[in-house]
Amino acid sequence: MxxxxxxxxxxxxxxxxxxxxxxxxxxxxxxxxxxxxAVIKGRYDKVDTVLDNFHIPYxxxxxxxxxxxxxxxxxxxxxxxSGIDTPLEESLDFFASNVRYKSVxxxxxxxxVDKKKIARTIWRFIKSGGSAYFSGYSFEYLQxxxxxxDYFAGFPYMGMPARVEAVxxxxxxxxxxxxxxxxxxxxxxxxAVKSAKDSEVMAHASYETPRGVRTGPVSVFARRGxxxxxxxxxxxxLFSPFRRFNVYRIAGAYLLNPLEDMAKKWNQRITARxxxxxxxxxxxxxxxxxxxxxxxxxxxxxxxxxxQIDFINRDKALIESHDLFERDQAFFITSKSNDFCYIRLYxxxxxRYGMFAIVSASGMRIFPYFYQIMAALTGxxxxxxxxxxxxxxxxxxYTGRWRG
Numbered sequence: 001m002x003x004x005x006x007x008x009x010x011x012x013x014x015x016x017x018x019x020x021x022x023x024x025x026x027x028x029x030x031x032x033x034x035x036x037x038a039v040i041k042g043r044y045d046k047v048d049t050v051l052d053n054f055h056i057p058y059x060x061x062x063x064x065x066x067x068x069x070x071x072x073x074x075x076x077x078x079x080x081x082s083g084i085d086t087p088l089e090e091s092l093d094f095f096a097s098n099v100r101y102k103s104v105x106x107x108x109x110x111x112x113v114d115k116k117k118i119a120r121t122i123w124r125f126i127k128s129g130g131s132a133y134f135s136g137y138s139f140e141y142l143q144x145x146x147x148x149x150d151y152f153a154g155f156p157y158m159g160m161p162a163r164v165e166a167v168x169x170x171x172x173x174x175x176x177x178x179x180x181x182x183x184x185x186x187x188x189x190x191x192a193v194k195s196a197k198d199s200e201v202m203a204h205a206s207y208e209t210p211r212g213v214r215t216g217p218v219s220v221f222a223r224r225g226x227x228x229x230x231x232x233x234x235x236x237x238l239f240s241p242f243r244r245f246n247v248y249r250i251a252g253a254y255l256l257n258p259l260e261d262m263a264k265k266w267n268q269r270i271t272a273r274x275x276x277x278x279x280x281x282x283x284x285x286x287x288x289x290x291x292x293x294x295x296x297x298x299x300x301x302x303x304x305x306x307x308q309i310d311f312i313n314r315d316k317a318l319i320e321s322h323d324l325f326e327r328d329q330a331f332f333i334t335s336k337s338n339d340f341c342y343i344r345l346y347x348x349x350x351x352r353y354g355m356f357a358i359v360s361a362s363g364m365r366i367f368p369y370f371y372q373i374m375a376a377l378t379g380x381x382x383x384x385x386x387x388x389x390x391x392x393x394x395x396x397x398y399t400g401r402w403r404g
Contacts, residue, residue: 035059036076037251040066045081045135045235050243054277055353056251066141067117072125076254079247080122082136082235085113119144127225131253133246135235139191142231146224150194152216158209159190159233165205166218166234166242171249172202174272174288176241177342183218183234183242191233196220202230203242219246228253248275248355252303255357259299262330268297268361277355278347286312286344291335292362298343299361302327305354308346314339323348 037058039048051058063084065071072078123145126132134142139156143149152158164183173179183205192209199222206215219232219242230250237243252275263270271290278285289298289311300309306326311319311333319341322329325348333341343358 036074037079038072038075038077039079040081040084040138042081042135042138043083044137045083046238047079047081047133047135047235047247050238050247051079051251053239054244054247054251054279056247056355063118064113066121067114069121069124072121072130075125075130077131077133077250078125079133079250080135080138080141081133082138084138115141115144126227126229129226131228131250132230133250134229134231135246136191136233139193139231139233142229146222146229148196148199148222148229148231150197152192152194152209152214153211156191156193157189158192158211158214159185160188160208160210161185162207164207164218166203167205168203170200170202171221171273172219172242172245174290175245175274175276177286177288178241181240181242184236185234186236193217193220193233196222196231198222202245203232221249244276248277249273251275252355252357255301255303255355256359259301259357259359262299263297263359263361266297266361266363268363270359270361271296272358272360274358275355277353278345280352282352284344284346286342287358289341289343289358289360291333291339291341293335293337294362295364296333296335297361297363298331298333299359300329300331300356302356303354305351305356306348307356308348310344310346312342312344314341316342 035057037051037056038061039051039058040061040063041048048058048060058079059075061071061078118141122132122141126145132142139149149156162185164185166181166183168176168178168181181203185207192207192214193216194214196217199217199220201217202219202221204215204217206213218234219230222229222231228250230246232242232246234242255275256273260270260273269292271292272287274287276285276287289296298311300307304327306324308321308323309329309331310321311331313319319333320331322331345356
């Protein structure tokens with residue numbers, strides 16, 4: 001560490017080339033926006049490769065672009081993967097003759113980002129309705145924006161290389177139709193989260209740390225303002241159901257909004273939110289849908305393609321099948337008890353990679369905004385009663401003859 005301090009001091013004293021370059025860099029504008037998804041290039045989490053494989057278009061931004069809040073205007077989602085920072089040692093040029101160092105200077109493109117500005121941009125983007133993915137070491141920007149995590153012994157870098165058996169829950173379990181999944185952490189110092197405030201844990205696990213076995217979330221989902229966040233400390237596998245769920249949940253989050261609004265319109269409780277697409281070589285996709293006793297609804301929206309949709313009970317027997325050329329559909333299932341079923345989608349054309357969304361909800365559909373209307377009527381009745389009482393007893397005053 002002392003060596004780097006000395007090197008930086010030399011560069012500062014001699015007025016190295018990096019400072020004039022950094023001043024130029026501050027005035028650079030981000031690349032022209034073409035898509036609705038932005039990816040910050042990372043060294044560890046190759047999320048751009050995954051998006052390419054899923055045929056999801058995106059723009060590439062630099063980390064320094066996030067210092068300007070307007071750089072993410074117009075995007076629905078941003079991916080901030082692990083390894084977006086540039087280590088100092090990669091920003092230095094060494095000039096030597098034989099085995100003797102002659103000089104050290106910062107590279108012309110060196111630029112030290114303002115993390116507070118980036119945190120403010122992330123806060124603004126998510127609060128205003130954007131969706132954001134974070135993984136691994138990018139946690140510090142999410143933490144700076146929302147103070148969401150607690151760590152074991154106050155130290156985040158506790159993870160050790162290991163095969164970890166993760167327990168899946170909520171939408172990730174419904175998406176993968178698994179209760180457990182093996183995750184392979186291939187490097188030390190991965191981020192061990194003790195807990196996440198006001199969040200839904202999609203996967204948690206027990207694992208070894210230098211201080212013994214610890215248990216905590218591996219993937220969490222959180223809503224802040226009108227937007228949403230997905231953070232995972234696992235980024236070692238490119239292609240898996242775990243990765244697929246995380247990427248589609250953020251890239252296609254906007255497809256869920258009208259379906260959630262539909263459930264809220266009928267005052268139903270949302271029980272599942274799923275986004276996916278059918279890939280090359282896949283003939284269908286299937287997911288688990290939790291059913292509550294009574295009336296259940298399943299809302300479906302496709303971004304472009306048409307699908308045959310089958311519902312299958314827990315014994316894999318067909319309940320009903322629909323083959324409608326409609327991008328928006330609603331289905332209703334009555335269950336005698338708390339149970340589950342499966343929904344299977346078959347594409348009606350050879351087209352692939354078109355995203356779709358599924359939202360399931362429970363509760364009777366009486367008429368739109370029933371509870372809101374009843375609350376408004378009750379409030380109006382209370383106000384009318386108060387006004388009548390005021391006019392009867394207070395406005396006119398009490399009259400009568402005193403008997404004493």
